[in-house]
Amino acid sequence: MPSEPRTSPIVPAYGENTLADLSASLLASLTGDTAGNVLRLPSASRVCLLVIDGLGWELLRAHQAAASFLAELAFNSTPLTCGFPATTVTSLASLGTGLPPGTHGMLGYQVAEPGRGRILNGLHWPSDVDPVAWQPRPTVYSRAAEAGVHAVHVAPGGLESTGLSRAALRGPAFRAARSLGALAHETLHALAEAERTLVTAYHPHLDAAGHQYGVGSDAWSYQLAHVDRLAEQIASSLPYDSVLYVTGDHGMVDAGPEDKIDIDTVPGLRDGVELLGGDARARYAYTSSEASGDVLARWREILGDRAWVVSKDEAIKDGWFGSVEPEYAARIGDVIAAATGNTALIASQAEPEESQLIGVHGSLTPAEQLVPLLTVAAR
16 A cells, blocks of 8 residues: 655745735835735835746755856745645735635636536636636735835736736736846836836746756756846846845646656546546545545545645645635635645646646645745845
8 A cells, every 4th residue: 555645745834924925015015014014025115026937946946057146146035935736826816916825716727616517727717707706806906006006017918818817916007028128128117117116027938948848957947047137137227216026936846757647547546536626736636525535535545655635624724725715615626636756646638738748836845835035125
């Protein structure tokens, strides 16, 4: 029989040092809200948050030669935890709302739509689901506007009106940037537009390189070097009384062929599962109430030390999502498997493209949960 995982999951420290606490503290540093500034960030007139998709703390420290500027900033800094699942949909929602996943309800890459018997993909939004109804909480940007803070979001143009953006990032003025140079230019221009300004800049391509080539690849290292130069260019041209913060939305691990467990072909893993959600590192199995106990026991037996396998109630009790609003609990799988090591829980028939990825993320390991918080101030 497979053994139990020998390590413990890193449960995000909601209310102390997560991405949700970062965005809430950024706004508080602009408004003087001491109570809301959990991270005790210094006050400033202009704040910029540069979000590098896929920039994990452990990855940055392991590739210092490719990112000398960021690595130097990391020397005297401490990481944040991103939240669970460690995936873009959830992390951008935490940054966009300043709330933990259980409160904003964006609970993974693929989650069940309660009562509809189907899966909602947070990166490929269905046309018949209203993003604002799915995530109705006010965003950090709307709260900024109420406080008289000018808010701007800089990102590739195709991301302006996606379901994820409308659900989690609605409210700021949008500036499209198709290249790294444009991203730096638009970010710095936005910082100078108003006396009190909050700018978030988002770069997605490091994550894409990791998925396709792996974080141990030359392609990933080359892209990290471009990201390093981007951050250095923004930092060197900050307007007076500005602070630049650099973070990521999650880390990543590489999964080779020997690391992949195929839920669609391994006997027993699909038994009793009505819907399969999540991703390769954070799987949600949706079951009937009668089958959940059997599925839980079977997944624990088959996966053993290759995943932390828990029930929904156990995950909520242990604080994986922070405090969970009752109306969002049904979006979470009845059985959850958070992969350990380099394991990837793929579904080759249901998810053929995702099953080919090398770089994966989503779980509660340090490689995925820890993200940097790097700071440059212009005074």
